[in-house]
Amino acid sequence: AELEVRNLEESALDAKGTGKHAQAKLDRGNEMLSKGFYPEAEQDFREAIKVDPKLAAAHVGLAHLAVKNNDVAGASAELDRALAIDPRNTDALDLKRYLAEPPAPAAAQKASPIQ
Numbered sequence: 001a002e003l004e005v006r007n008l009e010e011s012a013l014d015a016k017g018t019g020k021h022a023q024a025k026l027d028r029g030n031e032m033l034s035k036g037f038y039p040e041a042e043q044d045f046r047e048a049i050k051v052d053p054k055l056a057a058a059h060v061g062l063a064h065l066a067v068k069n070n071d072v073a074g075a076s077a078e079l080d081r082a083l084a085i086d087p088r089n090t091d092a093l094d095l096k097r098y099l100a101e102p103p104a105p106a107a108a109q110k111a112s113p114i115q
Contacts, residue, residue: 022052029061038065056086063095072099 029044042065048058059082066075076099082092 019052022048022055022058025051026055026058026061029058033061033064038068041065054085056082056089056092059085060089060091060095063092067095067099075099 025044025048029041029048032038032041032044041061045058045061045065048055048061052058059078063075063078063082066072066078075095079092079096079099082089083096086092
């Protein structure tokens, strides 16, 4: 049943056009990321990029997933992709700065840009 709902959503998004479809995938990816559904978030971010390769925020989402998986090199690569598309993307710049800093005490980590 969930797959049928998702397929209906996909059809509706396809009818709305590429930009809205990519944005909807990005929004869903961010929602899945915030809820801890990492495989689903990754799928949505990748689908958003497939639909709109210039969607820097989807690369930032993949970078957040890489950080969650302790893959700093992967996160850095995704941030580089995001910044190549949008050099002023503040989310990408903040996360890149965070990754470049040495680990902070636990109290300071609460203020990190990682979702």
